[in-house]
Structures are given as C-alpha cells and as structure tokens.
Amino acid sequence: MLELRNIVKTFRQGRESLRAVDDVSLTIGAGRILGLVGESGCGKSTLSRIIMQLLPPDAGRVRLGEVELTALPRRDVRRHCLDFQMVFQDPYASLNPRFTVFSTLAEALRRRHPQLKGSELHDRVAAWLETVGLPPRHMRRYPHEFSGGQRQRIAIARALAPEPRVVIADEPVSALDVSIQSQILNLLGRLQAELGLTMLFISHDLAVVRHVSDTIAVMHRGRIVEQGGAEQVFTDPRDPYTRQLLDAVPVLPRVPIR
Amino acid sequence: MPPLLDIQDLRIHFHTRDGVVRAVDGVSLQVEAGEVAGIVGESGSGKSVTAASLLGLVPMPPGRIAGGRAWFDGTDLLRLTGRELNGYRGKRISMIFQDPMTSLNPYLRISTQLIEPLEIHEGLRGKRALHRAIDALESVGIADAAKRIHAYPHEFSGGMRQRVMIAMALITKPDLVIADEPTTALDVTVQKQVLEVMRRLQRETGTAVLFITHDLALVHEMCDSVTVMYAGRVVESASAAMLATGPRHAYTRGLYRSNPAGAGKGCALYSIPGSPPDPARLPGGCAFRERNTLGDADQCLADHRPELVEIAPGHHVQDCPGCLAPSQD
Amino acid sequence: MTRPFSDPSVSGAARSGVADDGGRSLWSDAVSRLRRNRAAMWSCTFLTIVVLLCFIVPFFPIIQDPAVQDLSGRNASPSAGHWMGTDHLGRDLLARVLHGGRISILVGLVTTLVSLTIGVCIGAVAGYAGGRIDALLMRVVDVLYSLPFLIIVILFSALAKSHTERLTDGITALTGWNRDAVAPFTGLLPLFVAIGALSWLNLSRIVRASVQDLAGREFVEAARSLGLPHHRILFHHILPNAVGPIVVYATLTIPGVMLFEATLSFLGMGVQPPYSSWGVLIKDGADRMLSNSLLLVFPSILFVLTLLSLNFLGDGLRDALDPKSSRD
Numbered sequence: 001m002l003e004l005r006n007i008v009k010t011f012r013q014g015r016e017s018l019r020a021v022d023d024v025s026l027t028i029g030a031g032r033i034l035g036l037v038g039e040s041g042c043g044k045s046t047l048s049r050i051i052m053q054l055l056p057p058d059a060g061r062v063r064l065g066e067v068e069l070t071a072l073p074r075r076d077v078r079r080h081c082l083d084f085q086m087v088f089q090d091p092y093a094s095l096n097p098r099f100t101v102f103s104t105l106a107e108a109l110r111r112r113h114p115q116l117k118g119s120e121l122h123d124r125v126a127a128w129l130e131t132v133g134l135p136p137r138h139m140r141r142y143p144h145e146f147s148g149g150q151r152q153r154i155a156i157a158r159a160l161a162p163e164p165r166v167v168i169a170d171e172p173v174s175a176l177d178v179s180i181q182s183q184i185l186n187l188l189g190r191l192q193a194e195l196g197l198t199m200l201f202i203s204h205d206l207a208v209v210r211h212v213s214d215t216i217a218v219m220h221r222g223r224i225v226e227q228g229g230a231e232q233v234f235t236d237p238r239d240p241y242t243r244q245l246l247d248a249v250p251v252l253p254r255v256p257i258r
Numbered sequence: 259m260p261p262l263l264d265i266q267d268l269r270i271h272f273h274t275r276d277g278v279v280r281a282v283d284g285v286s287l288q289v290e291a292g293e294v295a296g297i298v299g300e301s302g303s304g305k306s307v308t309a310a311s312l313l314g315l316v317p318m319p320p321g322r323i324a325g326g327r328a329w330f331d332g333t334d335l336l337r338l339t340g341r342e343l344n345g346y347r348g349k350r351i352s353m354i355f356q357d358p359m360t361s362l363n364p365y366l367r368i369s370t371q372l373i374e375p376l377e378i379h380e381g382l383r384g385k386r387a388l389h390r391a392i393d394a395l396e397s398v399g400i401a402d403a404a405k406r407i408h409a410y411p412h413e414f415s416g417g418m419r420q421r422v423m424i425a426m427a428l429i430t431k432p433d434l435v436i437a438d439e440p441t442t443a444l445d446v447t448v449q450k451q452v453l454e455v456m457r458r459l460q461r462e463t464g465t466a467v468l469f470i471t472h473d474l475a476l477v478h479e480m481c482d483s484v485t486v487m488y489a490g491r492v493v494e495s496a497s498a499a500m501l502a503t504g505p506r507h508a509y510t511r512g513l514y515r516s517n518p519a520g521a522g523k524g525c526a527l528y529s530i531p532g533s534p535p536d537p538a539r540l541p542g543g544c545a546f547r548e549r550n551t552l553g554d555a556d557q558c559l560a561d562h563r564p565e566l567v568e569i570a571p572g573h574h575v576q577d578c579p580g581c582l583a584p585s586q587d
Numbered sequence: 588m589t590r591p592f593s594d595p596s597v598s599g600a601a602r603s604g605v606a607d608d609g610g611r612s613l614w615s616d617a618v619s620r621l622r623r624n625r626a627a628m629w630s631c632t633f634l635t636i637v638v639l640l641c642f643i644v645p646f647f648p649i650i651q652d653p654a655v656q657d658l659s660g661r662n663a664s665p666s667a668g669h670w671m672g673t674d675h676l677g678r679d680l681l682a683r684v685l686h687g688g689r690i691s692i693l694v695g696l697v698t699t700l701v702s703l704t705i706g707v708c709i710g711a712v713a714g715y716a717g718g719r720i721d722a723l724l725m726r727v728v729d730v731l732y733s734l735p736f737l738i739i740v741i742l743f744s745a746l747a748k749s750h751t752e753r754l755t756d757g758i759t760a761l762t763g764w765n766r767d768a769v770a771p772f773t774g775l776l777p778l779f780v781a782i783g784a785l786s787w788l789n790l791s792r793i794v795r796a797s798v799q800d801l802a803g804r805e806f807v808e809a810a811r812s813l814g815l816p817h818h819r820i821l822f823h824h825i826l827p828n829a830v831g832p833i834v835v836y837a838t839l840t841i842p843g844v845m846l847f848e849a850t851l852s853f854l855g856m857g858v859q860p861p862y863s864s865w866g867v868l869i870k871d872g873a874d875r876m877l878s879n880s881l882l883l884v885f886p887s888i889l890f891v892l893t894l895l896s897l898n899f900l901g902d903g904l905r906d907a908l909d910p911k912s913s914r915d
Contacts, residue, residue, distance in 0.1 A: 039445035039446065039447060039448075040445055052812050054808070054811060054812065078814055079814070081812060081813070081814035082813065082814055084812065085812060085813075086808075086809065086812055088805040088808070088809065089805075090805060093804050093805040093806065094804075094805035094806050094808075094809055095806055095809075096806040096810070096824050096828070097806075097828065097909075097910060097911065098827045098828055098908070098909075098910060099824075100616075100910075107810075107813065107815075108813055111813045111814060111815070142910035142911070144910060144911045147533040147534075148301075148533075149533055150533065155809075158809065159809075162813060177300035177301055177472065177533075177534070178300060178472055178473070178474065178513055178516070179300060179509075179512065179513065179516065179529075179530040179533075179534070179549075180300075180533060181516070182516035182518070182527040182528065182529035182530075183529040183530075183531070185518065185527055185529075186526045186527055186529055189526065190526070204445065204446050205446075207517075207518050207519040208518050210518075210519075210523075211518035211519075211521060211523065211527070212518075230523075231523070244447055245446065245447060247450070248446040248447040248449065248450035249446050249475075250473065250475035250476045250478070250479045251475055251478075251479075251519060252474055252475040252478060252514065252517045252519060253478055253502045254517075254519075255501070255502050255503065255504060255505060255514050256503070256504050257504075257505070257511050257514055257515050257552075
C-alpha cells in the first residue's frame with residue numbers, strides 16, 4: 001500500500017549538514033499497522049513529514065498504491081495530500097483554539113466532499129463525533145472546553161474525516177494522562193479494524209507499539225536499525241540499540257487485580 | 259523516630275473566577291529519612307501543588323493554604339515566612355524540576371550556578387567551592403568535569419542538563435530532594451541513565467527523595483513507597499512492594515489493569531472510562547464514583563468523602579466500599 | 588447580566604440550524620461574547636454617542652458656528668447660551684469641541700486603518716513565508732525605521748497638496764456641499780495617510796513574531812496536511828489567533844495619532860484655524876490654563892473618556908475573539 005524506498009533527507013545548517021533520514025525503506029501493507037520506534041532527533045518526524053507530502057525527500061521513492069508520488073510534479077502531489085492524515089502528539093496544540101469542533105471537522109470533511117453543506121454536513125460531523133465517542137451536541141464547543149483525551153478524539157476524527165488512505169499517529173497517547181491513554185489506544189484499534197485503516201504508529205514506548213502494531217521498525221540516527229514482526233522484535237531484538245531501548249522503558253510489574 | 263517529612267491534612271485552594279478550586283484537599287503523607295517516596299497521579303491530581311507548597315512555591319494569590327501542617331524535622335514548613343524558608347530552600351530541601359532548560363539560567367556558567375548555593379548556605383568561596391562543584395559534577399557522571407564546569411547550559415544536552423540539576427540539588431547535601439517529573443522531558447534511554455545516577459547518589463548520600471511522576475511504572479523502578487493521588491486526595495499509599503502484591507482501590511487497580519504490556523495482542527485494553535472530575539466542581543462523595551467499573555459504583559459513597567484508613571500495616575486506602583476490592587481471604 | 592438575547596443556549600440553538608464555515612461561527616460567537624461584556628458595551632454606547640454628537644448635532648441650529656467670534660463675551664462661564672462657556676475669542680466651546688471631534692475621530696480612524704492594513708499584511712506575510720521574503724520585508728522595515736518620520740510626513744503632504752485640491756473640487760461638485768466644509772478634511776487626508784503608511788512598522792514586527800510562533804504550531808501543520816491554500820491557512824487559522832496583540836496595538840495607536848495631529852497643527856501642518864481638533868483645543872487650553880481652566884478641562888474630559896472607552900472596547904474585542912475567555 002505505502003512503500004518507501006531509499007529515502008534520504010539532508011538538512012543544511014550553515015556549513016554543517018545533517019542527514020535526518022538516511023536511506024530508509026519501509027512498507028506498510030493495506031490495513032496494517034507499522035510501529036515506528038525511536039527517540040527524539042532520530043529522524044522520525046522528518047520521515048513522517050516526508051510521508052505526509054509536506055517535505056520533499058532529497059532522494060528515494062514514495063509510492064502509494066499504484067501512484068509513484070515522488071515522480072509526480074509538485075502540483076499534482078498536493079492533490080494526494082488528503083490521502084495522508086496525521087494524529088499529533090499534543091492535542092492542546094493540534095486543534096485551532098478559535099475553531100469550534102464543528103468548524104474543525106467541517107473543514108476537514110469538505111476538503112474531500114466540497115459539495116457537503118447544510119444539514120447534510122451537520123449530520124456527517126455528528127456521525128464522526130459519535131464514531132470517536134463524543135456526544136454530537138458538543139459540536140459547537142471550542143477545544144478548550146474539552147479534556148485532553150476528548151481533544152485527542154476530536155483530532156482523530158479530524159484526521160479520519162477526509163478519508164485518508166494512510167494515517168500517521170505520532171505519539172498519540174504520550175501527552176495524555178495515564179488513565180486516558182488506554183481509551184485512546186482502544187479507540188484507534190477499534191477504528192483501524194472497522195475502517196481497515198493503514199497506519200504508521202510512531203512511539204517511543206515499545207510496550208504500546210507492541211500492543212498496537214503488526215510490524216515494528218526501530219529508527220536510530222536517521223536509519224532503520226531493525227525491522228520485523230512485532231513479537232519478534234520485542235522478544236528477540238537483534239540490534240543493540242533495540243535492546244537498549246527495550247531495557248530502558250520502565251516496566252510495570254504485573255500485579256494480581258481483583 | 260518521627261518521619262523526616264510529615265504532611266498532615268494539607269489543603270490548598272485556588273481562588274479563580276470559576277470558583278474555588280480545591281487542588282489539594284486533605285492530603286497526608288510521610289517521607290522517612292533516606293527513602294525514596296513516590297507520588298503518582300494524573301495532571302490536576304494535586305501532586306505538584308503538594309510538593310510546591312513545601313518550599314512556598316505556590317503562587318499566592320490565587321493560591322491559599324487553607325489548612326494542614328507539613329512537619330519537617332520539627333518545623334511546620336507551611337507556617338514559615340519567606341525569609342525563614344530561605345534557610346531551608348536549597349540547603350536542607352532542594353528541588354529538581356521537569357525542564358532543565360528553563361530551570362538553569364542560560365546566561366550563567368554552570369560553575370556560577372553550582373557554586374552559588376555553596377556560597378549562600380555554607381559560606382564556601384573560591385577554589386574550595388569550585389572543587390566541591392567539580393566533585394559534584396563528576397558524581398553525576400559528567401566526564402571532564404573540571405573543564406566542562408565553565409560551560410553554559412546550552413552546551414549540554416537535555417540529559418546532561420538534568421544531571422547538572424541533580425548535582426546542583428545535591429551539592430549542599432540536603433535531607434530531602436523534591437523531584438517533580440524530573441525525567442518527563444527526556445528520552446527513555448536518557449531517562450534510564452539519569453534515574454540510575456539519581457538512585458546511586460541517593461543511596462550514597464542517604465538523602466530522602468520525594469519523587470513526583472505520572473508514570474506508575476517509573477514509581478516501581480525508583481521508589482520505596484508509593485502514594486497514589488486522585489482529584490486532590492490520596493487514594494492509596496503503601497510500600498512499592500506491597501502495592502505490587504495487590505492494589506486495593508479501584509482507581510489504582512484500573513491503572514495497573516490498563517497497562518498495555520500485560521494485555522493480549524489485539525484485544526481491547528481495560529480502560530478507565532471518562533476523565534478526571536473538574537477540580538472546581540468536585541463531587542461531594544467518592545470522586546472516582548463516575549469512573550468506577552472495577553468495583554461497584556453503586557456502593558460508592560455519595561454523601562461524604564471517604565477517609566483514608568489503614569487496611570494492612572503500612573497500607574492506606576480511601577475507605578469507599580464501592581472502590582475497595584473484596585478482601586483476599 | 589442575563590438578557591434574553593444574549594443567553595448562550597438560545598443563540599447556540601439558533602445557530603445550530605445554520606451551516607457555516609469556520610470564520611463565521613467565530614465572529615458570531617465573538618459578537619455574543621462582546622455583548623456580555625459590560626465595560627465594552629458601555630464603552631461602545633459612549634463612543635456611539637460621541638460620534639453621533641460630533642457628526643450630526645453640529646448640523647442642528649442649536650449649536651452655534653464654531654468660527655463666530657463674540658469679543659464682548661470672551662471667556663464666559665458655562666450658561667444656557669454657551670453650555671461649555673466661550674474661549675478667549677468668545678467662540679462657543681461646545682461647538683468647537685464637537686467640530687474638533689469630527690477631525691480627531693476621522694484622523695484616528697483613517698490613520699489606524701491604514702496602519703493596521705499595511706502592518707498586518709506585511710507582518711503576516713513575512714512571518715508566514717519566512718526565508719528570503721521575510722528577510723527582504725524586514726530590511727524594508729529597518730530602512731523605514733531609520734528615516735526621519737516627521738520630515739517624510741511633511742514632504743508627502745506637501746507633494747499631495749495639488750491632488751487634494753482636485754479631490755476637494757471633486758467632492759464639492761459631486762455632492763454640492765459647501766467647499767469650506769469639505770476642505771479641512773480632504774486637506775488633512777494626505778497627511779494622515781502618510782502617518783498611517785509609516786506607523787505600521789512596530790505593528791508589522793509584532794504581527795510577524797506572533798505569526799511565526801503560530802505557524803509552527805501543530806494545528807497549522809494539520810491545516811497544511813488538509814491541503815488548504817496558503818491564504819486560507821494564514822487568514823483563517825493563524826491571524827484570528829494573533830488578534831490579541833493587534834487589537835491592543837490598534838487601541839494604542841488611535842490616541843497616539845490624535846496627539847500627533849496636535850503636534851503637526853502646532854507646526855502649521857495640521858488643522859488650521861478657524862478649524863480645530865481635540866489635540867489643538869487641549870494645547871490651546873493648556874496655554875490658557877491659568878486664565879480660563881475650563882478651556883482645558885472640557886476637551887480633556889471628552890478626550891480621556893474617549894480613549895478609556897477605546898481601551899475597554901479593545902480589551903473586550905480581544906477577549907471576545909478568544910473562546911477561552913468565555914464563562915459558559
């Protein structure tokens with residue numbers, strides 16, 4: 001479905017140049033979830049911006065389905081923008097504070113269906129709110145009237161409303177409170193199964209990634225150092241960095257719960 | 259021997275235009291000398307405000323200490339004037355903040371910032387102070403400390419800056435260090451290194467640490483005792499080992515249950531429904547009632563707040579019948 | 588304050604049937620929030636009254652001609668004939684204050700509008716585009732900063748003089764108004780366009796800084812990933828979030844310009860006798876403070892009240908456009 005081949009992106013800062021993404025190849029099958037694990041500065045946000053078509057790569061190919069995006073002229077790439085949507089880490093920063101929930105979702109919906117208006121638009125927005133587990137009567141509210149978890153639900157609805165073919169979830173739960181994280185993980189899991197989403201799930205937390213993803217890629221200093229089935233990477237890590245990462249994540253003891 | 263820090267029935271209110279926010283609503287907790295005590299809670303649970311009040315760092319107004327005592331070595335910290343508190347701040351109690359970039363002054367060399375507390379609290383100056391500072395930097399694992407001590411904060415990475423903060427907090431050999439989410443801004447591998455340094459120094463110096471975090475797993479790695487806070491109150495407190503054998507309150511149980519590491523692949527995780535109550539409109543009874551699915555919400559107290567009771571030696575839980583698990587035997 | 592028309596649930600229900608885009612709901616919500624702000628509504632009422640008084644009342648015969656001198660009744664105290672008394676030439680002070688208000692208000696609004704338009708556009712484009720465009724625009728701003736402001740304004744208005752004559756003739760021919768009534772306004776127009784065209788510099792820097800900050804936020808990134816055109820991102824997503832500093836700056840600019848006009852008049856560039864403005868009246872009043880303090884007191888009171896109202900209205904606008912400030 002989504003295929004990246006030998007992506008390279010270099011940033012120049014004065015005389016120094018930094019290879020943010022260094023020869024990265026990834027494949028996500030249709031309806032599958034790829035977990036991308038890495039720490040800050042490893043190049044995962046640059047990579048996600050390249051996938052989102054917000055940043056052109058220096059070299060390499062991006063293919064979505066049958067379309068070779070990197071071969072298209074810049075103008076035509078914009079049309080494919082909508083096929084990639086993102087759920088950001090911080091739901092306090094990712095929603096426009098001056099837009100009501102309705103405005104936010106209506107804008108996203110009408111990018112895909114410009115003819116939507118009136119009560120039809122209203123119903124579609126309401127339907128999306130219900131899908132992500134929010135009462136539709138709240139659609140005239142502003143982001144600040146919602147809790148972090150509710151905002152992340154709105155952000156998820158905004159990402160899914162334009163019917164993207166690939167969804168990137170960039171640390172979607174790490175800014176949320178502990179008691180909310182599992183709600184959002186469940187929601188993403190449910191929507192992925194129901195809508196058959198193809199997803200790139202970025203996180204530093206291997207336990208979360210393992211639970212969510214089918215395959216895992218570990219990124220370090222711009223390169224993919226390890227890639228494989230989720231269980232295999234988790235139980236039998238080959239690369240020393242993966243082992244270091246696994247070792248560093250604090251583990252909650254499994255306690256008997258009654 | 260009395261505990262080093264003994265907080266009793268602490269109440270901190272914030273007067274906002276939405277009304278009175280009871281950020282901390284009757285919190286009691288103890289820190290023994292030389293132990294690492296953890297406070298774990300979500301944002302808005304009152305954990306950071308509790309800690310900030312000990313050093314007089316709660317902004318007043320809008321904040322107000324509405325009641326309670328915080329005994330530290332025979333003195334009630336809450337009754338001290340600003341000047342009296344200065345004798346404790348940085349000397350007997352020091353603090354490590356979440357973001358090392360904002361808590362170090364970017365315009366001053368590390369050496370200046372490390373020596374300052376020594377000058378103020380111990381009257382140490384010149385070469386001797388510098389040597390102490392270099393020793394402190396070495397102890398947190400900064401290589402080539404004698405040279406790097408003259409650098410500015412921005413020349414250090416995030417993890418290194420947090421090490422500098424730890425060195426700074428420990429340089430006066432305080433009795434208590436308050437660490438408020440000290441590693442939240444760091445990457446996991448760096449977090450592990452920083453925590454190892456903290457833990458090692460804590461053992462070496464015998465300093466007590468009040469470790470505040472939202473991460474339950476981290477508490478188990480770091481702490482001897484755990485206090486779980488929810489909606490401005492203590493929900494459950496016990497030694498870490500005791501908690502691992504079986505949390506009792508429905509909220510604590512929910513936190514452990516929702517851990518993805520323990521769940522089967524592809525199955526839905528257990529999740530606590532809803533979100534924490536608005537601190538300006540706390541319910542009259544059990545604050546967890548609305549979200550309680552592990553216990554029996556119908557049995558939750560509706561008319562008065564559940565008291566904290568000792569159900570086993572050293573294990574305190576809010577006495578709400580709906581939230582408590584059926585007993586083991 | 589609960590008036591039926593400002594009840595949030597009522598207006599919310601009324602709105603929900605209407606399909607609207609992002610902009611409209613923000614503005615209609617802002618209006619309802621502004622209505623609930625008591626200080627802003629009082630200020631709005633006061634400003635409306637002042638504007639009405641200045642622009643309509645002088646046409647009624649109850650107000651005397653501000654130019655008519657009555658040398659026998661100089662420095663008269665307030666009376667039934669002269670509500671604010673008369674000045675050192677026996678002219679009716681009330682008439683002069685009202686006529687002066689027309690010029691002051693026009694000057695303040697025209698200049699601020701020009702300044703706002705240019706400043707916001709330049710600042711927003713520079714902050715959003717970044718890179719070379721930003722560098723170029725900001726160098727232009729730097730160069731303009733280094734120019735002697737007053738001289739440029741004077742030069743420009745001198746150059747524009749012949750054009751203003753024609754403008755005056757044009758308006759007179761079109762409307763059939765008295766040429767003497769039109770001339771003071773058109774004569775001042777180039778001066779204040781010039782001030783407006785040069786006083787946007789600070790504003791453009793303020794706007795640029797906040798646009799830069801906002802452009803890096805994730806909600807803007809989300810808007811970009813929807814493939815929205817740049818103008819929509821800039822004007823719908825970014826600028827409404829930067830409205831706070833813009834409004835505050837605008838409310839500070841208006842009184843600044845009104846006072847600057849007094850300085851120019853003193854230099855012989857602004858309003859010329861027999862016409863006047865609040866700035867000129869206050870300056871004249873200050874000169875004669877000891878002989879007739881009322882000449883200072885009345886114009887000053889009106890000036891200060893107007894400025895206060897503008898500030899309250901500005902604060903109200905800022906809060907109204909920020910959904911976080913609402914209490915519901």
